[in-house]
Amino acid sequence: MSRQLSLLVLVVVLAAGCKRSTREEEAKKVTPTSTDDATKDIVDADYRFRLTWPGTGWKLLREKDARHLNPDALAGLTRGNGVNSIVIVEHLPGAELAAFADVIVDGMEVENKEVAERTATKVSGIDALRIRVTGKINDLPIEFRGLLLIHQEHAYQMLAFVPGSMGSAGDLDTALAAFSIEPGVVKTRQDSTVVEDQVGVGWRIGKGVFESAASRLRARTPPGWRLLVGDELFKMNADADVGMASATVGAYVTVISEPVTGSDVKGYIAGRVDAVMSSLMPLDAPAPTKIIGKNVTLVRGKREAGMPLEYLIGVIVEGQRGYQFIAWYPLAKRSAAEPTVLAALGSFELLSKADLSKLTAELVAAPDRQNFVGATYALRGGTYFDFAQHLRWRLPPGFWKFLVGQEARASNADAMVAASDVVRGLQMELIVEQAGSTTPADYAATVERQLVKGGIVINRRDDAKLGTSKARLLEGKLATAGLALRYRSTSGIVGDLAIQLSLWGAESEWPDEAAISAITSGIELAPSLVDTDEGAHFKDHRLGFTVELPSKWRREDATPSAMKPIASMQQWKSGRNQILVVAIYTLEQHDDAWLIDLVEQTMRQNLASVAASTPETATGKLAGRDARHVIWSSSEGRADLMMFKRDATFYGVLAVSSDGSSSTLETARNAFGLLE
DSSP states (O other), rough: HHHHHHHHHHHHHHHHOOOOOOOHHTTTOOTTTTOOOEEEEEEOOTTTTTOOOSSSTTEEHHHHTTOOOOEEEEEEEEEEEEEEEEEEEEEEEOOHHHHHHHHHHTOOEEEEEEEEEEEEEETEEEEEEEEEEEEEETTEEEEEEEEEEEEETTEEEEEEEEEETSSSSOOOOOOOOTTEOOOOOOOOOOOOOOEEEEEEETEETTEEEETTTOEEEEEEEEOOOOOOOOOHHHHHOOTTTTTEEEEETTTEEEEEEEEOOOSSHHHHHHHHHHHHHHHHHSSOEEEEETEEEEEEEEEEEEEOTOOEEEEEEEHHHHHTTEEEEEEEEGGGGGGHHHHHHHHHHHHHEEEOOOHHHHHHHHHHSSOOOEEOOSSSSETTEEEEETTTTHHHHHHHHOOOEEEETTTHHHHTOOEEEEEEETTTTEEEEEEEEEEEEEOOOHHHHHHHHHHHHHTTTEEEEEEETTTTTEEEEEEEEEETEEEEEEEEEEEEETTTEEEEEEEEEEEGOOOOHHHHHHHEEEEEEOOTTSSSSSSEEETTTTTEEEEETTTSEEEEEOOOGGTTTTTTEEEEEETTEEEEEEEEEEEEOOOEEEEEEEHHHHHHHHTTBSSSOOOEEEEETTTEEEEEEEEEEEEEEEEEEEEEEEEEEEEEEEETTTTTTHHHHHHHHHEEEEEO
């Protein structure tokens, strides 16, 4: 749910600097190239639902637009004040409404979750549940309201949401009221979604083909299937390398890979199968098949929980790596689902040595695009910044996947940063807290007690370093899930901070001391580290940009309070000339042209009444990067909008000149820069 929040609220933040009345034709478009009327009701002929246009200020999102917000969405609604909604339909024969609601609510990735409402209601005469859930996503307060129902073996979600105080409860209810069920027979249709090209940690997608230097897998989805990667896959299974989904049969596949050097292969396979089956009811009739060129017999299991699901589990060891293939689908659809699931599993293949070497070299050479922003932290360009603790950490080289903020706390409530080496299977955690009056000796003793309590048998105690500061090293063995892991904790009092950096993984994959030193030496205190420098040379260290304007330009922080955890909106004025700079963390690393289109259309709409003609769209350069350039001319002067996305952060610069020239734009372009 998190991605669409920032995408659609972004247009509210940027457009706030230049709101005008709109021409009717611009209000009907979602993007500049839209041919659909966004004020015309949506009736889905297959899934038999309707979205009724609520009136002025609302836009209806058809499937091709809604899928940019959520890959499973079939339609949606958006309003300029940050209220948005999506419709998702799944074929789930045998599903019970209460159990379906449990799955939806439990799956909402929000911190401080509170289920404020769960009441029975009716939608078009059909039994439904109305829910209201509040909490935080990435430090951003959020409210969800939803309608859930089961109709003709299909499960429907109509979810409306708004961050902070951007919209009202009345608007959320208006969005829900727009949804209804149409008479007629519901039909499941094939999913034709193509996942866009992107690069992750140790993997990439190009032209619909997934390749991983970590798992050594290549995957081409069969018809009716789409790839699951990134944030969507992480929420389904944080350990998975890749996944697939088929809306046609309601089936899913996930793949987990890990090193198994030196392991008992038969014992490893049995252990991994048993771990999955421990939460399932065994079924007979194992399914023999072939995956990555090897014969494997899939174990069959069942989970009830109000929605009977059948699981197929297969574990393979190839070379020095183990692969866990897990598929599931509604038990009632076995006859239709099993053949297509077996086809999906059979579509995975191993990269050749030459292809793996080439892919690895190309991914190693690519810049680290991991980018996170929260209220008090940022990770950008291979460095983690903590503005509350005044700490900086230069991240180690390699295929390390980092989690910060909410995602790090999901596995350990005390962790500020968590990471995994996707090739070697190593895990890492950083915990930082105020030391207070705690002495180094007391802290070391406390850490040791915690490790022993956690089952770690310590066999080494030594002096160490965190950055340039003295620290204590504790190392030992940890037995978990039938595997013996090596564990190391490096902890100490650094300045006024108590810091603990933990590393664990298989003995066979354990890094040498030089590699471990690269991890621990990158930590340093940064007493002068602040989120913003607000002098004449303005720097936003959290969002990663800088603006240097002459003193005649007066700045105002115009960031909506609800959006401050992930956004910065700064406005400068000089006479009748204005410069507006917006940066917002969008929670997605890959580029998204649709996002730029969405912002452009919002600005076209808001400036339509004053522009003398249709705006011009071109490409240009901003901070040395390719940017979309949109130009408006009017009786009031000229407005130039330039925008681009770096990793997961969007940047927009709006320059307004009262004399109709490009002078303010040139001033803005010369003033704006990026922080690395």
